Amino acid sequence: MYSKVTRFAELRRWDVKQLRTLSWPQEPSLLEPLSRLAVRRSETALSTAPLGSISFDGSVTVRAGERLIQGRTYLAKSGDLVFSKIDARNGAIGIVPPSIDLLAFSTEYPIFDLTSAEALLPQYAALLLRTPIFLSQLEGLAAGHSGRKRVTPEDFLGLRVPVPDQEVQRSIVDEYEEKRASAIQRIATVENVVPQTMVEIQDVLGISMDLRRAVDTRFTAQLSQLSTWSVRRTRSDLSGLSDELRCAFPVRRLGDRTVAMILRGVSKSPRNRPNQNARPYLRVANLRAGFIDLSDIRTIDVPEDSFESMRLHLHDVLVCRNNSLELVGKAALWRGQVEECTHDDHIFRVRVAGGDVSPGYLEAYINTPYAQAWLQSRAQVTTNLAGIPGSALANLPTPIPDRAVQLKVESLYQTALDTYAATVDQAYQALQEARSLAAANVSNATPRTLR
Structure with a gap:
């Protein structure tokens, strides 16, 4: 149980969170308000300026994909401080790095110039912003309805820090x-x-x-050559990797009933938020080629009567279904690190169906340059997301060498x-x-x- 007594005069608002924030060890009178150290920028960005993005770890980067924001955006320069009003409490606050000259942000991302006051070095400010004390105070500022709590620029500038x-x-x-x-x-x-x-x-x-000849940006194709109504897919079909794999061993399709089963995960929705049947589950954020990151495992509600069909089994091979194009198709072997675990529908699980191939061999093969290029060339791509159809993964040409060769590959x-x-x-x-x-x-x- 947490308890703390404070004076009414010390309260900035009726919010328990601010009582839990950490304090700087220096005398309060020696701390300086951010309003003295940072100046709010309000320069409108040109439509050609790349959009910026802020991760929860504080890194500021160029946003991937096309520029889709229709409203006014504002200019951030190298060395500027930027934060997300909604996600600052989660760590989305950082400094534009020296490698980026200009970025554009919407009104949801206040921008501050640190150079005018000549008090905080941008590199030092980046370290200050990641301290547990500063982040706790930032979280204490967030106000609003659950899930949409915001940090206002005015409250932010009221924070005091040691300089x-x-x-x-x-x-x-x-x-x-x-x-x-x-x-x-x-x-x-x-x-x-x-x-x-x-x-x-x-x-x-x-x-x-086996690469076919390159196809120009403008090309013609017969109707019989179209597998889908997609220019990108048709160009891939006419060039790039051949559908037929040439290798030193017999080849079968991954989804062949003698090789493996391709299984789907749990579709997320408001109905399966964690409740009495909460289960740990994996997301694409947990999946990397050859590795499963267990640092952030979340839960999802899966009833007992349907969990068995969604449960991860030892040595299932997990394959990324939806992500950016360069990440779809990445595979990792499940080694039972978390009990009673499942995964969401953005991941496939490939389960060996017979004794002709081993799970470790499949993990290694799916991550080869050939298999990755084959899968990514068949991904369906939208503005910021790529997805591999289950049929494409099932059709992946897969060499079936003898056990000794599989063990060598593993x-x-x-x-x-x-x-x-x-x-x-x-x-x-x-x-x-x-x-x-x-x-x-x-x-x-x-x-x-x-x-």
Whole structure:
């Protein structure tokens, strides 16, 4: 049970959340309001300016896809602070990086210039925004109806933060950047381990990337050549990978009853929000090629009478059905990491149907350049989303080598994954330690003396 006593004069509004926010260790009189450190931008962006996006981890990037916002947008420059009114409480607040000159944001994303006040270095501000103290205070500002709580620019500018001298800011930033660069360099040393292994696996299977001649942007096709009313698909059908796989072993379709079953997941809707039959489930955010990220597992309501048909079985191969084009088709083997688990309908589960192929072999094969190119060329693409039809996955040409070759493929693939994962895990641990140290340094920095 949480309890806290506070004076009425200390309340900014009738909201319990603000009583749970963390406080800076410095004397309140030494903290400075953001209104003194940041200036709101209101410059209208040209229609040619790329739209920006802010992730919950604070990264600011160019939004993928076409520019669909019809209303007025506002200009953000490199080094500016931007946040989402709705999702700031979830961490959607960050600094436009030096690699991006200009971005456009809607009115839901207030933009602030940090350079005019000459108090906060943008790189230091980026670290300050990720401190647990600042994020808790930001969450305490969110007001409104459940699910649509907003942080207003006025409340944001009322927050007070410690601001050390710029020499101290540079020192903290330099230390963090040095540790971050070291971690990134460590990851770079194993970036090509898995891709090179996938090429080696294709060589073991004797796969030939049989490419037809390229098709120009403008082309003609006979009606008999059309598989769908899609220019992109027809161009893919006339060029790119052939439907017939040339390799050193017998070939069957993945959905052949002697190879595997292609199964769907739970369709999300307001009716299956977590309730008395809440079950853990996987989303595309949990799925990567060769890996399943268990850091954020959510629940969905699946009644007992229908759960058995949706349950993940040990060694099911999960395949991404819907995502951006470069991510659809990625596969990972389920090893029973979470009990009573299912998945949503944006993921296929491929379940081995006989003894001719092993699940580990299928995982490795589906992630080969050939299988990925084959699946992605048959994806149905909308503005910001691609999807693989179940029929396309079922029709994937699949080599069926003997057991010894399958075991060799599995071994090559797993060794590559283990090498990559071990190095990346060490690097991410070092990166997390660097972030924690930077957050501590920022939170405990001695405020500057104001003249």
